Amino acid sequence: MTGASLITPVQTPSVGASSTLEQKTTKAAHDFEAMAINQMLQPMFETDDNSGSMFNGGIGEKQFKPMLVEQIAHSMEQNGGIGLSDVIQKQMLAMQEQA
Template sequence: MEPNIFTLPSKTTIRQPVEAPKTAAQKAARATAEEFEAVFLADILKNMSVGLDTDGPFGGGHAEEMYKGLLNEQIANSISRNGGIGLSDAVYREILKTQEAGQ
């Protein structure tokens, strides 16, 4: 049976395992990749909550807007540290390729 545009590839082809960093440069690259993913996820979470009403007895105000951003950042950091969405793995591999090409 020939695959069509509606057939999803298996999980192994979507997310390839990445070996644990060993050197200081690899650890720095991994931390940078996870930070990039966290910033990306924080922006996604911010955009998801743009149209939400915050009226009610405990809603609204300047403080809520400030803390909503902080909460989004913490949620994004937590997601990224606990496996993320796979973006940090791809970024990490690209950083390593770039470092190897420069040596």
């Protein structure tokens, strides 16, 4: 067996593969925007100190607060976000077309 027989030829993506690639790119752009919003929200929730409050959640609140912030970020992104996903998606598609 020769080494050349192990190499498969490069095939151009079909129409269905192109649509799948665009869907993956869209999802990646939206996920990135949600992550960016999450990073912007984290400091806001870290400065909230209710340790002396009657409604202090203790260690459980500290463990679940990052998940709450993540869900808030995803909800914000799904409801319009900050417009970052559209720009990222266009840039990613342009980079894929160049390749």
